[in-house]
Amino acid sequence: MVKNVAIVSLSSGIIGEPFVQFEVEIGLKRLKEYGLNVKLMPNACKGLEYVKAHPEKRAEDMLAAFRDPEIDMILCAIGGDDTYSMLPYLFENNELAETISNKIFLGFSDTTINHLMLHKVGLRSFYGQAFLCDLCELAPEMHPYTRKYFEELITTGTIREITPSDVWYEERVRFSPDQVGTRTPAHPNQGFELLQGSPVFSGKILGGCIDSMYDIFNGDRYADMPVLCEKYHLFPEAEDWKGRIILLESSEEKPTPEQYRKSLEYLKERGVFDAVNGVLAGKPMDETYAEEYKQLLKEVIAKPELSIVFNINIGHAMPRCIMPFGVEATVDTGKQIIRFAE
Template sequence: MVQKVKTVAIVSLSSGVLGEDFVQHEVKIGLERLRRFGLEVKFMENALKGLDYLKEHPEKRAEDLLQAFSDDSIDMILCAIGGEDTYRLLPYLFEEGQLEKAVRQKIFLGFSDTTMNHLMLHKLGIKSFYGQAFLPDICELEEEMLPYSEKYFSELIQSGSIRCVEPSPIWYEERTDFGPKAIGTKRVSHENEGFLLLQGSPVFQGEILGGCIDTLYDIFDTTRHEDSVSLCKKYALFPDLADWKGKILLLESSENQPNPEKYRKMLKALKQSGIFEVLSGVLVGKPMDERYSKEYQEILPEVIGNPTLPIVFNLNVGHATPRAIVPFGIMAKVDVLAQRISFTEA
């Protein structure tokens, strides 16, 4: 892995919101924070071109990713935010082996719809990091980054790795106001429960892979995008069962806060792929604002239908704040009794 990060590139691979006027007060905060970390910051050519342009030009988003990997001066690629149509980059990254030619091992960090990019990198044997992004985390409107989130971001840029993940002592309600008047205001916080074992052994291990369940569902369902299933199938984005064997599946749910019926439907789509018969465990992120938390805890064991498969709920990763950072492609040992997930790189 990369050691200490010196230069970070910011890419907009999904939503182009980073280029809109109404978030520039947040961008300014985030840019100042990255510089205080001692980082040189590069916005890739199309990262700030706005919502409409990037929605109409997935090929430009792909170009930014290829350039960020090709540029040897860049140590870390930081995603601006998520979105909903990152799958549209597939032809511009895989049709002629473009990503394979450009890619090399460097830090890649993002979450939400960036799940698709993590799967693309996994196809090519590249390790990546899931759980934070520029706008939601580095640009936090409090006086400083949320301490738990900052702890993991700082560790990643200082060492190029994450040693272990432990629960946050608190969780925060999501903001309803992200405008300039909210600068410096504190979030409402609550005591956190820690990792919850829903079933199975409290200790298990494997490499972690997965992401946002809403995004993963687009690989199997055309409700949101009529071509998502066909494109993901054409480029074999979802790993085969042999690849999933022995892995730990990470699942977290989006800011859309899917209701129990939708959550059950998404889980069933994953079940039909057969992965719950070959995994070594499942890790589930805390839902935003803990909405439907109890319902999800009941639905998961029921739908998964494999009582020996460990399921651990309430990780601080994904759409609920604060956020840890979870390495993909690194051996992980989950120990619910010790309330720790530790990582060792071969």
């Protein structure tokens, strides 16, 4: 059972900005109502400008949280777009490998890069939720589906199975104090959709936000990101993907079909789809480009026998489950369930 939680800002430092403090207070209150002791790491709340300018301080916070014997869970504040800049401070002298301990690590979006860092040093992690995005939800309570998985994680230390949400929610467009207690429109959810391949397949899951993976190979956002990711061998080799299931979910930037195609092509060029046992694709935010993404997954991967499942409630579309990485999983679309062995 989780008792002590450390909150880290490994990408954006937004939780230190005055305009989000009313949200932060909501999230801290909910964590404390669970009986959790919360530790905001020293640099987590220093604001957007400071956190962006000091990747070495972000790395210090991450390492310190792993070193602290009292911390049970490391919860990422939010994503962002430049957590890759921590790479030299975590890998140049094997800092992360020499520091990691068996703690729960939870985050999503740009935190995909942190998950790949942890995979590189052999630590399992959990993908799907974050502090500001989920614990600080402005509705009267966390979304029930989201809350169910968060509660399971903090009470059992793991996730046993994932089933689809009955509904999905439109993205909130206004974040201000007058929105506290309001809900966004909900719509019926269609469940896990098998696009092709066997309805039952197994493997350890790895992956995350397809936008972040795109930036590993494309320097349009940050010219040095592909350089650093290559230098520190961040992206797993094709052999490492053998027998795994890759998770792909898209960000709030709602990548165009053209960028989505290019992202899939980058992964294909690196032998990912020749190695994996299956593909899990997240529901896009507001279902934007859903039909185009489904077509592109089949068209670009071009392996009709490879199982592809669409519409997983994870990542940027509300509500969100939590998915263990590095644990043997069995996907059964007929029974609409993903089960985890441990």
